[in-house]
Amino acid sequence: MSAVSTQQVNRLSGGLVDRGQPLSFRFDGQSYQGCSGDTLASALMANGVRLMGRSFKYHRPRGLLSAGSEEPNALVELRTGGRQEPNTRATVAELYDGLDARSQNRWPSLERDMMAINDRFANFLTAGFYYKTFMWPKAFWEKLYEPIIRKAAGLGRLTGDADPDAYDKGFLHCDLLVVGAGPAGLAAALTAGRAGARVILADEDFLLGGRLLSEAQPLADIAGADWAGQVQAELAVMGNVRILPRTTVFGAYDHGIYGAVERNADHVAAPDAGKPRQTLWRIYSKRAIIATGAIERPIAFENNDRPGIMLAGAVRSFANRWAATPASSVVIFANNDDAHQTARDLQAKGVDVPAVVDVRPDAPEIPGIELLAGAQIVETAGRLGLRSVTVRMANGKTRIIPCGALAMSGGWNPNLGLTCHQRGRPVWDGDLHAFVPGQDLPVGQHVAGAAMGAMSTDAALRSGAEQAGEALADLGFTVPAPELPKAEDAPVSLTPFWHVQGAKRAWLDFQNDVTVKDVKLAHQENFTAVEHLKRYTTLGMATDQGKTSNVGALAVMAELTGKSIPQTGTTIFRPPYTPVAMGALAGRAVGKDFHPTRLTPSHAWAEEQGAVFVEVGNWLRAQWFPKPGETHWRQSVDREVQQTRRSVGICDVTTLGKIDVQGADAAAFLNMMYANGFAKLPVGKVRYGLMLREDGVAYDDGTAARLAEDHFVVTTTTANAVLVYRNMEFVRQCLCPDMDVQLISTTEAWAQYAVAGPNARKLLQKIVDPEFDISNDAFPFMACGEITVCGGCRARLFRISFSGELAYEIAVPTRYGDALMREMMAAGEAFDVTPYGTEALGVMRIEKGHAAGNELNGTTTALNLGLGRMVSGKKDCIGNVLSRREGMNTDDALRLVGLKPVTPAQSLPAGGHLMAASGPVDAAHDQGYVTSAAYSPTLGTAIGLGFVKGGAERLGEQLRLVNPLEKQEMLVEIVSAHFVDPEGEKLRA
């Protein structure tokens, strides 16, 4: 055994680490040195560190179990500050210079963890203990027990700091996705690459080769790692092949879509500026080959979780690939031939192997190593690290063997995660004694290599090439079979053995602390179905999804129930295969970029005016425009309302949806969309329209302007712009495909402003080119037309009013919107023009009694809104029939009314319910509710809109407005909803 440095006491010779590139790192504050090519796990192992973590429940000292992503024990926190990341498996953390790692789930230190007291009370903390022990008193659960349990539970800590790094996201397409770059995956990628298919080869490791990197046996006459290197070199120059190392394919989704995370910068201290730490890829594959290999399973025996007790294949990986051994003397415990290879490899590397303990009485001899055939390990010793194992020999005698590590193997399970993500059910293979993929794989998915049960290197290579050939032949490729080297082809030789009888504390699930005893308890309490077993014991629920534990626990349950393992069943896996960082899922969509923002054409101008903006969907709209000296929003809003009603105001209404409707049947189409009729609307006129859902409930209102016999422009509310367009497309394409009608959205194409107030016309006359007469006679209420403004700019003018004032909406191509706003404001100076925001807009429409989103709330009908007569009986329309349902047309149906506080100084709470002036306050006596409320500067009092049973017939009646949540009660009077200009004289002026 040759040590690289005095510290790396467990470093062996050879391996795929670069001793010329030493790397410094820290673990729990202690400095160590490793090599380039190390993982945190291999570097710690080389430095003689066995204790790396504490278990979830009992806080048992734990070390490495595995060498890969299935690791349940060695979970650590990496990095510090905002980059701190909990629950990282040390086995997949690539070492870099300056890496700072810490153990977790312990206090005050890993060696002395106070919570290890739990282990003493193991008898009270068995499976399901909290279902039984915290039952009384009932009220204590939520306030006391659960918070305490939650505090004690959990593993690593989240940092409170924001993640400073960027994450990226993207989409890839391929003919063939190959998941896993072991012998099967490499053979598949090579076959497909040479056939000219678009191939993506992804592997979670930073080196390609998979198990080839861990095995000492050559492929023909070349080392496995070298062959992998050759294949990689050939693939790398193929333009049709994309290699993604450090990329975990974590989920198989519908239609051949796979999710993958590429770790771009987890192996360096910090990503370069602007570069992502990780990239989330959505991979669209026509076919996929799952070549994810196999995961070794442990054997359950007394105290089988001590640091130093590892899987035999993992010990071999550390020795061969990383040139590290967990101890200078390693005992083997197995039920199969494969683990014997670990003994041979360790021996070849100069590690002492005192004995191979094999449960099989007929286990084959290993030259130079003592074989204890038919023996079992019944106990281990060493609190913070293994010191010795106790073997019960075939003859019944026990023998204690001192050792620093134990390499165990209960056989191998095909790694099935991705084959189950579409609810594929694995099937039991009686020869392999393991579950293999069933026939119900996700569409387009093939499985190759050990993942499908082809356990030898040779079989893996060949199955990879075969599956690639099959998958691509399906796609029409001609696929010549590649020449593959002859490799190790030993048959699987294994006698099923799951746990040592009589063991009291024998771990099945290391991460979630589930023992054989817990499974027995579940059985005793009749939780025998696999899904019950899982939930009762928490088996397989941890971040490792029970990769090393599920089959063992099933075997124990099968034994207890007297059934076979396939009869007992298996749990299946869900995505993600390994944990995925939230940052990767979010990608670039963080902070204010969480969703796109929409800016109105006058946004820049409004910003210059100091406007306060409000989010309306993705839009940012000016809410009000504060003037110097205004300290409260109400001052600004009241002024905007008053100035508009007195003279003129301008509001950006571009956000309203605009849909261009053309075609010979455009009018008939709108007749179908709107409750009211549009067929007879003359060219050059606008009409208010109400749209119903198919169930007869009103959902949107707006206007349609007829620009030509076969041409309308429809406006919708801001919120429903997309919904109305979608519904129109549905009607056009599906309900009325014979109608000649064409649609396209023009919401963004036109900047549109409302110009409202008694001086609106005077202002516009300074803007509209003189050849267009917009006098009341030439351009009356509800007129519309195409005009030009400001010396020839094409524009559209609509004489419509939401405020109740003489008002217009004027539209120009969006690029001129900013300039038009500035021109209008300049032209309006003489009239003391004001811009107004959404608040003033809202106040004015309440004053006028116009319904908006608060009233079109998804429960109200045209009748409720006082628009019952708009639902034409003369024609059909969407929602017409169902709007006539009896229950929606009762005499005491809710009707829209206006409301005023009886005491004028009081303000009205929107959302409050209306009750009789005296009597009970409960749902049975509900008279209606308040939908909108505002202070009306025009009336000098609070006003509101609401729905009241019987509605307008009750004008003058007093009701109690109640808000039990806030303990509010006040008297209100039912009034007309039209507080301002009920006769509509202003808007026709």
Added chain:
Amino acid sequence: MHKLKPLTPLGSHTPRVDRIGPFEIAETVETAFASVAARNGQEAAVISAMAQNHGLDLPVAGKAAQAGKLAAFWISPSQWMCAAPHETHELLAQQLKATLGDRASVVEQTDAWCRFDVTGKKLCDLFERLTKADVRAMPPGSACRSTVEHLGVFLWRTAEDQMVVLGPRSSAASLHHALVTAARSIA
């Protein structure tokens, strides 16, 4: 000439150009757009009228076509987006309507969109971070509808090293941010 001074989608008087590594991301305002939708049963007539009057063969799904100053790409069944220089064709919709008459519904779309011309050798590396469209399978002359960062867009591959992106004009800043951020992450 009227006195209204145009603003670019990004809110400036001059179009913005970003150069990030091998990429150039250029806000482009010099294109007029108009949608042309064939009326029921008039698709063949529209195609032939466009060929006769404008020399342009309206393309099939997924494709774009160009004839002189006029270009078009397919946007939905019997519907195309036509494009021409704004300077000479600001009234493109009217011009097309004049030749197509009742055979088609034509709608001005110029300012419905912001346009970014993205140029660079590693174009596909950039766009695979932005859109689920299979950009590597889009040779020059292709166009499709897709999404970028939740925004509906048109992608129009005008050259091996150039992709034209049309996005909703009101979200120009968000689209620009997405383009620039993705470019930085690989530049």
